[in-house]
Amino acid sequence: MIRIGDYVEAKLIAQIKDNQWKVNSSHFSKNTxxxxxxxxxxxxxxNDIESLWAFxxxxxxxxxxDSQFGRLPISDRMRPRYIISLQSVLSFLDSSEVNISVNPKHFSxxxxxxxxxxxxxxxxxxxxxxxxxxPPMKLLAKMAIEFGKLAKAYKNNxxxxxxxxxxxxLDSKIDINLRNGLSKILENTPKLNSATSFKTITITKAQNEEIILDKNEDPFIVSQVSRARIERANKSHEHTLQILVNTLQKNGFQVEYSKLIDAYCRLKTGPAIFEVKSITSNNERSQSRKAISQLYEYRYLHSVPNSSLWIVFSRNPFSNWIVNYLENDRGIGVLWVEKDILKGRSIQKLFNNWK
Incomplete structure (x- = not known):
C-alpha cells in the first residue's frame, strides 16, 4: 500500500499537460x-522510467x-521556532488552567x-x-482552525x-501527534561529533561528569581537556554557562557540550560554538586571547568549519575596545551576564529577532 512520502518506480504513459504525465507502476492497483x-x-x-514520490x-x-520540494530537512532557522512553539502549546494543553501565559505567536x-x-x-x-x-489531513486542517481560534482568543482575552x-x-487527540513531532524534531537535530546534550536546564551535574580519556589520546587534547575541567570548576564560569544554556534552551535551541567545547548549538543561522570566560579587570585581555585561540582550535578539531564563534564573559568587559575588536575584527559574537541576564550587542544576532 502506497502512502504519502513513498518512492516508486513509475513508467510515463501519456502527457496530460506541460507539467503533468499519466504514469503507471506495479505498485499501483488496477483502479489507481x-x-x-x-x-x-x-x-x-x-515510456521513461522514473523514481517518483507520492505527495x-x-x-x-x-x-x-520528481522534485525535492517538500522533502528538505527542517532548517536551522525554523527548527527553534517549531520547538519553542510546540513546547509552549503542549504546556498549555497539559495545564488545567486556560489563563496561563502563552505567546499567541506560538499558537499561530x-x-x-x-x-x-x-x-x-x-x-x-x-x-x-x-x-x-x-495524521489524517482532514484532522490537521480542522485543528489548524482551532489553533487559529486560540491565537485570536489570547489576543482578545x-x-x-x-x-x-x-x-x-484535546478531544481530537492531536496533542499526541504534537508530542511525537516535538520528540522527532529534537531527535533529528544535527549533532556535534563526540558531544553530550544538556538534558535539562540544570547543568551542574552534566558539567561535573567524569571525563574518561583514552591513554593514547593526543597530549594536546588531554591538556586542553584538563584546562576545560579546571575552568568548569570555577563557580563564576559555571554560573555564566548556566545562564547561557538556560537562555538558549528557553528559545528553542538544543545545547550540547564536549570534552573541549563549553556549549554548542545550531542557531537559526547555523552551528555555533560558545566559549565561556570568567574575567576581572586584571585578566580580561589574557582571557580573551585564550578564548580566541580555543574557539578556532575547537572549530577545527570538531570539523565544523562553518560554525559561528562566540565568547560569553562572566560580566561586561571593562575595556570597550575588546568588544569592538572581537566583533568587528575577528567576527566573534560577544555576550556577557548582567544581573543573571544574558546581554551584549550580539544578542539580536543570537536570536535572529524571533522568539
Missing part, C-alpha cells in the same frame, strides 16, 4: 489513477513528484505547521508531517473561546 506533477526542467518521453493520495488518485506557529502539511506549499512540509506521524478551542483540540 497516478499523475506525475513535475517541477523539473527535464524533458520526458513516453498526495485521495482514494484511488495519487499525485507524484503550530497552526502554520499543520497548514503546511495540508497545503504542501513549503519546502519542509513532509518532514513536519512525518514528525507528526502521518476571550476566556470562553479559549476553553472551547482547548476542549476541541
Amino acid at each position: 489513477t497516478a499523475i506525475l506533477v513535475t517541477r523539473s526542467t527535464k524533458l520526458y518521453n513516453k 498526495d493520495i485521495r482514494g484511488n488518485n495519487i499525485l507524484l513528484s 506557529e503550530v497552526k502554520g505547521m499543520l497548514n503546511r502539511c495540508v497545503c504542501k506549499d513549503q519546502w519542509d512540509w513532509f518532514p513536519v508531517y512525518e514528525a507528526f506521524n502521518f 476571550d476566556e470562553l473561546e479559549k476553553i472551547a478551542a482547548k476542549r476541541n483540540i
